[in-house]
Amino acid sequence: MKIILGITGGVAAYKAADLARLLVNQGHRVRCILTGAGARFITPLTLSSLTGEPCYGANPDQGEWRANPSIEHIELARWADLVAVVPATANILGKAANGLASDLLSTVLLATRAPVLWAPAMNTGMWEHPAVQANLTRLRSFGHAVVEPGEGILACGEEGSGKLAEVAAIAEAIQVHGTPKLPGLSGRRVLITAGPTREDLDPVRTLTNRSSGTMGIELARAFRDAGAKVRLVLGGDGPAPWGVETTRVRSAQEMLEACLARWADSDGLVAAAAVADQRPEAVSPEKVKKGDGPETLVLVRTPDILAQLSAARRPDQWVLGFAAESENHLNHALAKLKKKGLDAVLVNDIQGGRGFGAQANTLTPLTAQGPHPPLGPLAKDQLAQAVVQWWAQRLEARPD
Numbered sequence: 001m002k003i004i005l006g007i008t009g010g011v012a013a014y015k016a017a018d019l020a021r022l023l024v025n026q027g028h029r030v031r032c033i034l035t036g037a038g039a040r041f042i043t044p045l046t047l048s049s050l051t052g053e054p055c056y057g058a059n060p061d062q063g064e065w066r067a068n069p070s071i072e073h074i075e076l077a078r079w080a081d082l083v084a085v086v087p088a089t090a091n092i093l094g095k096a097a098n099g100l101a102s103d104l105l106s107t108v109l110l111a112t113r114a115p116v117l118w119a120p121a122m123n124t125g126m127w128e129h130p131a132v133q134a135n136l137t138r139l140r141s142f143g144h145a146v147v148e149p150g151e152g153i154l155a156c157g158e159e160g161s162g163k164l165a166e167v168a169a170i171a172e173a174i175q176v177h178g179t180p181k182l183p184g185l186s187g188r189r190v191l192i193t194a195g196p197t198r199e200d201l202d203p204v205r206t207l208t209n210r211s212s213g214t215m216g217i218e219l220a221r222a223f224r225d226a227g228a229k230v231r232l233v234l235g236g237d238g239p240a241p242w243g244v245e246t247t248r249v250r251s252a253q254e255m256l257e258a259c260l261a262r263w264a265d266s267d268g269l270v271a272a273a274a275v276a277d278q279r280p281e282a283v284s285p286e287k288v289k290k291g292d293g294p295e296t297l298v299l300v301r302t303p304d305i306l307a308q309l310s311a312a313r314r315p316d317q318w319v320l321g322f323a324a325e326s327e328n329h330l331n332h333a334l335a336k337l338k339k340k341g342l343d344a345v346l347v348n349d350i351q352g353g354r355g356f357g358a359q360a361n362t363l364t365p366l367t368a369q370g371p372h373p374p375l376g377p378l379a380k381d382q383l384a385q386a387v388v389q390w391w392a393q394r395l396e397a398r399p400d
């Protein structure tokens, strides 16, 4: 994505440098526009060094407007896929809400047709003032996104709301707001299971598996970016993605209960979790002592979450499952598709440890019509986007 990062005059301006670097590392192109006040907190040289692009706007060496034969604010407004203002002061919010354009950043904001995102930061009294809140309401009515500030000790010494949101959260919000929404998924509620489950033997021992949960977490992000309202039921310790309602669970039974509570008002299910198929017959409340001679662990089956939700589905709900196979992939996956009554299975070849914990992966979608061209090999974030695009196209083609 081509991102314009507007930086206005607040102490948090230094955090914009971190954000610029993060966005560049994620593969985006970033051009910064500094306001006059912003340039008192951070230098154009810092920003152009981090982004590899010129820094625009207030520049002590060149003045506010550079001598340039092109019409800079229009060029920048057209160049951008998204404009983010981080940090945004009460002043710039007020100007943009009222269509004022007195410097490069405010003229770009007025001229651009790209999505706009604000990450405000200011003193609590200013943030809570009805004028600022009314301006934000107006900006939201234009379709702009706002990453609300958090609470904490502010630069002015006061404690309260007004602290710039975390840089990682702003980067995620930029990703969400800048990704085109897919018809068929936009506004839909998608339930996703992810990660390993843990079945306890006693207070210190657990049966689990090698799943990192990354694929399910990336799918949650990709469905979110496509416009879906995502509920993630997550086993393991993977990070909860921004903007996704995440419920953490431990065992397969807990995962089932969390899913059942959310299934009736969901439009679709993606079962990406590596659910333990067995659990110890009993959980010992005390640490089990070692005995003499051979020891036997009695295991019983856990509930099949995907099968149970699929059996309880309405005709308008869709269900996607995964199949991790090390041999005879498509036949095993087809058997799962039929047995569990799925719309599609994403087949993961795990021969030789592939897939689990790996950075790149390939998934072959399989429907009742047969296998589809494989997606990948791709990094898991891109693979998740490919899965979402593939599924959104099929949803669009589906008769109502």
Ligand code: CTP
Binding pocket: 193, 252, 271, 272, 273, 274, 275, 276, 277, 302, 303, 304, 305, 306, 307, 320, 321, 322, 323, 324, 325, 336
């Ligand atoms: N699944 C589930 N609940 C379980 C087991 C699996 O929801 N208790 C889901 C997984 O999230 C995945 C699919 O079912 O979407 C995998 O099906 P499964 O038949 O369990 O495949 P494998 O785990 O590969 O098991 P098998 O040993 O039968 O190959």
